[in-house]
Amino acid sequence: MSTPAPTLLTRWQTARIGEAQCIGCFRCVPVCPEAAILGAARHTHTVIQSLCTGCAHCLEACPVDCITLHPTAHLCAPVALGVPA
Ligand code: SF4
Ligand code: SF4
Numbered sequence: 135m136s137t138p139a140p141t142l143l144t145r146w147q148t149a150r151i152g153e154a155q156c157i158g159c160f161r162c163v164p165v166c167p168e169a170a171i172l173g174a175a176r177h178t179h180t181v182i183q184s185l186c187t188g189c190a191h192c193l194e195a196c197p198v199d200c201i202t203l204h205p206t207a208h209l210c211a212p213v214a215l216g217v218p219a
Pocket of ligand 1: 189
């Protein structure tokens with residue numbers, strides 16, 4: 135399998151974690167394909183907005199539904215997303 139070419143895109147949504155609700159279960163971290171979620175077990179996690187592509191995988195993994203998507207309109211640095219350039 136070939137490595138995807140870097141792609142410049144406009145992110146239309148990014149994920150945010152409700153820190154008051156986050157139980158630090160760590161389930162969102164391994165499912166994020168961009169490694170955009172930081173956090174240690176049993177501590178509040180956070181999303182690095184500049185890395186998040188809004189794919190929503192983390193929402194499905196969260197057992198307490200404390201991750202939400204928010205509109206955004208910033209242009210990202212080139213990143214490998216596996217989509218055609
Ligand atoms: S929406 Fe996708 S890229 Fe953004 S933090 Fe969640 S899993 Fe990672
Ligand atoms: S899956 Fe949800 S509760 Fe668990 S660490 Fe991630 S944001 Fe927090």
